[in-house]
Amino acid sequence: MWKFSLRRIMIMIPQLIVLSIFIFVLAKMMPGDALSGQIDPNIDPERIEEIRVQMGWYDPWHEQYASWIGGVVTGDFGDSFRFKMPVTEIISQRIVNSFWLSLVTLILTYLIAIPLGITSGRYNDTLRDQLIQGYSYLGFATPLFIFALVMLWVFGFKLGWFPTSGSVTPGLEPGTFDYFMSKFYHLLLPALSMALIATYNTILYLRNEIVDTKQKDFVLTAKAKGASETRIYNQHILRNSLLPIAAFFGYEITLLIGGSIFIENIFGYPGMGQLLVESVTLRDYSVVTATTLLFGAASVLGALLSDIILSIVDPRIRIK
Amino acid sequence: MAEKLLEIKNLKTSFRIRDEYHAAVDDVTLTVNKNEVLAIVGESGCGKSALAFSIMGLHTRAKIEGNILFKGEDIANVAPSKLNKLRGKNMGMIFQDPLTALNPLMKIGDQIGEAILLHNNTLSKSQRREKVVNLLQKVGIPRPEHVFEQYPHELSGGMRQRVVIATAIANEPELLIADEPTTALDVTIQSQILDLIKDLKDDMDSGIVLITHDLGVVAEMADRVAVMYAGQIVEVGDVLTLFEEPLHPYTRSLFNSIPNAHGTQDKLHVIQGIVPALQNLPRSGCRFAPRIPWIDEAAHEEQPILHEVKPGHFVRCTCYKHFKFPEETKEEQHHGVS
């Protein structure tokens, strides 16, 4: 397993390099820069040009890339125009926020999806199954941002059960229990909104896997041994059906990142997704590249995690 | 008088296809005695597996009518919880395809061990392990301690089939059903597996239902033979009788479609065609009639039934008396002329 994981990690390196080049070039191609909108129009355009030259704006892209990536590997993403401080510092708190939001969303997604998927697959073509599938397709068809707005309006504003923005109540001492609970309270509604919508592919996938696995010959073998239906499900069908779900995990993370960009903006949640959108609109170039790169790295890492999980649970991969 | 182990009476197993039930096993009556091998032969699709699955109660969505008496107790349509006490303990099954019959995510030892555990939870883990290792040894698997820890994909087809067999015989069942146990294997492996089943048969004195379309296997292993066509038994008898005087045209065709003992191919006609799909089976008149179109319509019976022509030898229909293969007819004409 270690050999497999190591090889898999080695594959990741070129992936990350390509990703970083791609992001860098795309960011360069964004029209305008931080200077075009932000700066006092009374300043002499020649002066602006001078700053641009100073900053290396006109250097060949690979030179700019080299100096940028050189910083990135040492954890230096440059400075933000907007905040006038190192990007790393801006990002660090946001990453923690986004991490918790994603984790809670993932947990909620699986908590909802796995029991529903199992029920749907085990009792396929019954009323229960149809109801669950109906819910899944509804989730598939509902745009996340509309659903999130509805959730925010109903549970945040109308009922007032949840806070409507921020990630923690101001004034609480970090590290205290109250602080922790407040953080959790703030991310619950966004996480739930995203999870309720994101469950559909896990449910449907799991359902189809179970319906498929049910008809496998080894299930008959188990039945012929005298195993009860419950035992057949627990020992034979579920393990085999959950396997592809583990493989799906990395993709799930990618979806989550996409979703968090909407969610964080709608719920005013100070995470990476919100930061990205703000920075794009303000052409805060170094923040954009940094956040995008981290998002990309998270996806690649998710895929890696899937493969490693898979290699732990699937003996057929473990051997190779 | 041989002791009856399994008595199947008027068994009808139907599957639902587009809102209609179609019988894949139709009015089958059969007996398996203790310490006896009953071979079931017939072309692919004639309902052999459907019959075997009905006995084991493995069908999930089938309508089962009639009786299946196991040691006198009817097990057709009994509750799964009741059946689960018998399955794996009193009756075991060997499946056709060893490549798919094992759980890919479970160690070999645990899969066989499960069969023991389900029927005897008084054994400690190490006792169970010892039993499994003995079983692996018994079915001829080298290095059983090592194989215990392996996963199915690490074993060859032949080895996997040995594992399937070990699972089926883990609790020394009184009835063992083997559904084409060698069909999916290489020829060289086939005979090894058959030898294994034969050895096991000699030492367990269980009743065995052996489904096969290899008549060599039948000759070697079977005490009695039942020939199936389109869900029905067309002929039953002891193995010698069926080899020496097969009566039903289908049996004759089947038994003549292999080279005989002298290596020469018999001249007799091999019946062309295949078993029709379930939905297309003729539901009135004789099901076999379309396969022998050269026979005069008038010769067929309306609803041919099994007749006992000799003690223990049953044949469907009476027209075997006047039935002739085209070659036989030609020969006679030829003799007639000269």
Ligand SMILES: Nc1ncnc2c1ncn2[C@@H]1O[C@H](COP(=O)(O)OP(=O)(O)O)[C@@H](O)[C@H]1O
């Ligand atoms: N679960 C099922 N649903 C519908 N039809 C089936 C099912 N199982 C078997 N059949 C049909 O029943 C007939 C007999 O099949 P089977 O018992 O597998 O034949 P055999 O084992 O003799 O080759 C075939 O026509 C097959 O298509």
Ligand code: SF4
């Ligand atoms: S009616 Fe009799 S002779 Fe005719 S096909 Fe059927 S079994 Fe054969």
Ligand SMILES: [Mg+2]
């Ligand atoms: Mg079959």
